[in-house]
Amino acid sequence: MFCASFAAQAEDTSGALLYRYVDSKGVTVLDRQVPPEYAGKGYQVLNARGRVLQTVAPAPTAEELARLQAQKVQDDANAQLLQRYSSVHEVDKAQARKLAELDAMIASIQTNLQALLAQQVSLQGQAAEQERAGHEVSPQLLGQLAGLRDEQARMRADIAKYQAARVQAQQDFAADRARVEQLTR
Secondary structure, X not given: OHHHHHHHHHHHHOOOOEEEEEOOOOOEEEEOOOOHHHHOOOEEEEOOOOOEEEEEOOOOOHHHHHHHHHHHHHHHHHHHHHHHOOOHHHHHHHHHHHHHHHHHHHHHHHHHHHHHHHHHXXXXXXXXXHHHOOOOOOHXXXXXXXXXXXXXXXXXXXXXXXXXXXXXXXXXXXXXXXXXXXXXX
16 A cells, blocks of 8 residues: 555656646646746646645735734744743732832932932031121032032932833833733733
């Protein structure tokens, strides 16, 4: 039986192959080759007896390629997410760590800002004493006060940046959590 099947396959593949495709007029054509302009539309390979040996699917359209590419990107993102987090609990722990880190940065900057404000109050007191004594405030003292104001502005900008990063982290972790929950069902 095996020999008969092998002999039938050998007979099918020996001899001339024919190709069946549909031309631009919608007519089904049998030919010894497929013209390049029709190859992308799909065709069938036939043996001399007319038996289909192989069916070549049409090439994907630009929309199908875009959809396949988007699906591949999503699949890669899902795989990467599942490598990072194997459960929703892990996402929650990572979020807690990240938010604690950002909160610590904000608290540190706020502490430093309070120290600068106290230093500014002290320097302003010195400047007021100089004015009450009838002297002009020294340029060095004015420079120190300007430097403190600049540093305070930078610190306030840093606090705002970390607060925005905290909000973004919460949004990112919420999206990751929802996706992990969906993928691990």
